[in-house]
Amino acid sequence: MNPIIQDRLRAELLEAPAQLTYDDLHNLPYLDALCRETLRLYPPVSMMEREAITECTVPLRYPIKGKNGEEIREIQVKKGTIIYVSIREANRSKETWGQDADVFRPERWLEKLPESISEAKTSGVYSSMMTFSAGPRACIGFKFSLLELKTVLSTLVKSFKFELGNIRTVWLMGATMVPYVEGTQDLLEDGKHPMMPLKVSVL
DSSP, X not given: OOHHHHHHXXXXXXXXXXXXXXXXXXXXXXXXXXHHHHHHHSOSSXXXXXXXXXXXXEEEEEEEEOTTSOEEEEEEEOTTOEEEEEHHHHHTOHHXXXXXXXXXXXXXXXXXXXXXXHTOOOOEEETTEEEEEEXXXXXXXXXXXXXXXXXHHHHHHHHEEEEEOSSOEEEEESSSEEEEETTOOOTTSTTOXXXXXEEEEEO
């Protein structure tokens, strides 16, 4: 809801054609940077589950120390083991994204990306991040999702100004990350649904 970011995006949109084509949407640098940074820092699905179909050895990108102090460079995984992969943490790795990995900074996508990003060994299908997963099980609709995101965002920001309300919200993980009004996040309580109160002004 940063007003400076909204103003910068709005200025870019107002200079673009009134009716944006597919190519127009993908040729707006700040809109693209804003979408990339949002999807990096706030992936809708923050964790994915996988099951090992065979016994295997998983190499670790960065070694860790075991309880005995010895360095561990790989993990033995038995067939049938359920593995949880944190998309959120992969997208916030300081080794990849730098010391400001936890900072929302769309400008990083308008600058020359460091080799830690451009040469990242993650196999994510989108911008060296894991938001849409990786490999043969990656999201097959990620390009449509990006088109939808850019279309909705460009339409709304051009005509409206958005501000946070005075009601505090918290984000919880269900099938996706969703906001709840603080104090109403009990999923089992009747009538309590995800919501995020906003102040919307027509421009």
